[in-house]
Amino acid sequence: MISFSPTEEQQMIVNMVKQFASDEVRKVYRECDESGEIPARIVDTAWKLGLVSTSIPEEYGGLGGEHSAITGALIAEELAWGDLSVAMHILCPALFVYPILEMGTEEQKKKFLPAFCDENYKAATAALIEPRFGFDTYSLSTTARSDGKGYMFKGDKCYVPLAADADLLLVYAAENGSSQGFIIEKGTKGLEIGEREENMGIKALATYEVSLKDCRIPKDNRLGGDKGCDFERIMNCSRVALSAMAVGVARAAFEYSRDYAKERIAFGEPIAARQAIAFMLAEMAIEIDATRLMAWEAAWKLDRKEEATKESSVVKTYADDMVIMVTDRAVQILGGHGYIRDHPVELWLRNGRGFTTFDGMAIV
Amino acid sequence: MIDFEFTPEQKEAVEAAHKIAEELFRPISRYYDEHEHESPQELIDKLWEKRREGSLFGGLDITAALRAEEVCWGDAGLYLCVPSPGLGGAAIFATGTKEQLQRFLGNYNEGGPKWGAMAMTETGCGSDTSAISTTAVRDGDEWVLNGEKIFVTCGKRAMENPEGVVVVWATVDKSAGRAGMKSFVVQAGTPGARVEKMEKKLGIKANDTVTIVFDNCRIPYENILGSPEVRKIDKTETAGFKKAMATFDATRPIVAAMALGVGRAALDFVKETLEKEGIKIHYGLPRQKLTALERDVMDMEANYKAAKLLTLRSLWMMSQLLPNNLEASMAKAKAGLAVTKITQKAVELMGPLGYSRKYLLEKWMRDAKINDIFEGTGQINMLVVARRVLDYSRDQLK
Numbered sequence: 001m002i003s004f005s006p007t008e009e010q011q012m013i014v015n016m017v018k019q020f021a022s023d024e025v026r027k028v029y030r031e032c033d034e035s036g037e038i039p040a041r042i043v044d045t046a047w048k049l050g051l052v053s054t055s056i057p058e059e060y061g062g063l064g065g066e067h068s069a070i071t072g073a074l075i076a077e078e079l080a081w082g083d084l085s086v087a088m089h090i091l092c093p094a095l096f097v098y099p100i101l102e103m104g105t106e107e108q109k110k111k112f113l114p115a116f117c118d119e120n121y122k123a124a125t126a127a128l129i130e131p132r133f134g135f136d137t138y139s140l141s142t143t144a145r146s147d148g149k150g151y152m153f154k155g156d157k158c159y160v161p162l163a164a165d166a167d168l169l170l171v172y173a174a175e176n177g178s179s180q181g182f183i184i185e186k187g188t189k190g191l192e193i194g195e196r197e198e199n200m201g202i203k204a205l206a207t208y209e210v211s212l213k214d215c216r217i218p219k220d221n222r223l224g225g226d227k228g229c230d231f232e233r234i235m236n237c238s239r240v241a242l243s244a245m246a247v248g249v250a251r252a253a254f255e256y257s258r259d260y261a262k263e264r265i266a267f268g269e270p271i272a273a274r275q276a277i278a279f280m281l282a283e284m285a286i287e288i289d290a291t292r293l294m295a296w297e298a299a300w301k302l303d304r305k306e307e308a309t310k311e312s313s314v315v316k317t318y319a320d321d322m323v324i325m326v327t328d329r330a331v332q333i334l335g336g337h338g339y340i341r342d343h344p345v346e347l348w349l350r351n352g353r354g355f356t357t358f359d360g361m362a363i364v
Numbered sequence: 365m366i367d368f369e370f371t372p373e374q375k376e377a378v379e380a381a382h383k384i385a386e387e388l389f390r391p392i393s394r395y396y397d398e399h400e401h402e403s404p405q406e407l408i409d410k411l412w413e414k415r416r417e418g419s420l421f422g423g424l425d426i427t428a429a430l431r432a433e434e435v436c437w438g439d440a441g442l443y444l445c446v447p448s449p450g451l452g453g454a455a456i457f458a459t460g461t462k463e464q465l466q467r468f469l470g471n472y473n474e475g476g477p478k479w480g481a482m483a484m485t486e487t488g489c490g491s492d493t494s495a496i497s498t499t500a501v502r503d504g505d506e507w508v509l510n511g512e513k514i515f516v517t518c519g520k521r522a523m524e525n526p527e528g529v530v531v532v533w534a535t536v537d538k539s540a541g542r543a544g545m546k547s548f549v550v551q552a553g554t555p556g557a558r559v560e561k562m563e564k565k566l567g568i569k570a571n572d573t574v575t576i577v578f579d580n581c582r583i584p585y586e587n588i589l590g591s592p593e594v595r596k597i598d599k600t601e602t603a604g605f606k607k608a609m610a611t612f613d614a615t616r617p618i619v620a621a622m623a624l625g626v627g628r629a630a631l632d633f634v635k636e637t638l639e640k641e642g643i644k645i646h647y648g649l650p651r652q653k654l655t656a657l658e659r660d661v662m663d664m665e666a667n668y669k670a671a672k673l674l675t676l677r678s679l680w681m682m683s684q685l686l687p688n689n690l691e692a693s694m695a696k697a698k699a700g701l702a703v704t705k706i707t708q709k710a711v712e713l714m715g716p717l718g719y720s721r722k723y724l725l726e727k728w729m730r731d732a733k734i735n736d737i738f739e740g741t742g743q744i745n746m747l748v749v750a751r752r753v754l755d756y757s758r759d760q761l762k
Contacts, residue, residue: 134653318663356651
């Protein structure tokens, strides 16, 4: 039956994350953006909320909570409302954990999941994006070649978050033309972590180029073993996560510019009292809500294990456009002040612009 | 729990309505577009039978919205000809007393087909309904109405068929502004009320949009909806006016659903045509690899989905007895604009197939536009949304 009301448990999680985002993240996000560093304290506090580890089954040391894309979307929106870099950093281990949880072999789950049930944050990541024009998740340049006993990799990846700190990487590569995931452990010969990247936005998130030069891994490290992984589903989970994050960023920009418009006086009245401004805000509000509902619907399909490529990619494309429209207008509403780094809207515009690039950098 | 699954009853309702749309509406769609003001009598009789059986139409809930979408997928103009209490009925349901409900709508499903209508717009006022100049003056046990109403959807059918009702907005005290605005039920055949002009329109041609003139039209005193008192609580809002606007919170989502039907008709036509041509939409491709056509189709689908989910949310809120003024206007604003854009884009993409009257697409584009205008123009709904999100009164944001 149609309902737009999260469960009580989901609402509790949302409230908790909302409070963390507003009490902790919003106090440091500008500093993080300027310095490029996220305080370990913030990451540890967030990790203790159990946002990722809760859904690991008890047999692997977790709490055995339900792993739900809808819950993931709710969390992603709230964290991204706080700050996108911080959200992506905190949820980064999920890039490794969730595919293993959903598609890993029993051995892979046993071997890799318990490390993420600790109290302390453990960095792990995934490498999907490649540094070239025409990058397409369905035809990767990075190749995995099997020699019967293991796999040999060649290729370059970029935008790999936390690659320098991660003990475990899930690398996506083309195996006979189809995209598959492979677990590569830190220190594997041929796995080279490059310099930290410098980007227009998400400046507090440490991302790296990663090179695979005849890097070899055992056969058992293929995600899902002989069965492989459902790459399409992983992409859809990523699309939903990023769409929800786009909603979070957009909501932050909307709220800030709305409040500003009510305070800023021009020609004797708040600029929000003029339809030129008020209608911009109305449209922003409508599109934010619409995108959220579309993300929920796609997540709902994922939770029911239904085919969701159409819903996920349609909402992702819509969210990409929406977040740019909203954050750009937020800057516009603040005018000259919006361009100054004393206000956060320029940061949200820079972060918002990235969503068309962020394939695979978040997951529900 | 967040859930997008329709109930079995809702699914059945959609299927049944879709069948009716395909079998009864589509085949005569073009004819009644070309023969404006001709009444689709056979369709009306069939639908009246279905209504009496209780198997079709009515209500302001999710099921009603889903039905409205399906039938408007068939034909939006013909949908508006379906015998129903309409917007007038919605106002009576929202603000009438039990006695009024019984008197005006109690025997609604008995006898021959009946219609209801709402008369608000005048030549001098459209969206600014507080500027209404039609007057209602009390004379003993009666109200005397004088004035002229235009753009009354279904007004002719409501006025000229037995037991039809028209809810008329008039002022009882011009000096009181909004506080003096009241609504009155005028029943079909009341002397002094006459239908004058049937508008020739861009689309939804099967439906009658008329002018009704009230010339010393006398109605019983008890036909006033809500309180006759002119209470000047403050100069901007009154209970009476708010109630009229509350009717819109219930009807706007339904109108949004009607819009969705037209939009989806166009979208389906585009997708079927592409399929016939062997053109596939590749969802999930990176942007730089999508064709312009793929981007357009995905954009149309996204806009349709966005409007649909906003509509469902506003209806769900109503079912939970939550205030939905903001959400209803969001849905209506988005749906009206979305289907206007979808149908216009569809004509563009289909080229000669889109522009030719051999196909229905060009008609859907003309039909769709009304959704961005009636039941609150896109701009009026944006204004409602803006006031809500800014927490501004109508004085603070004009």
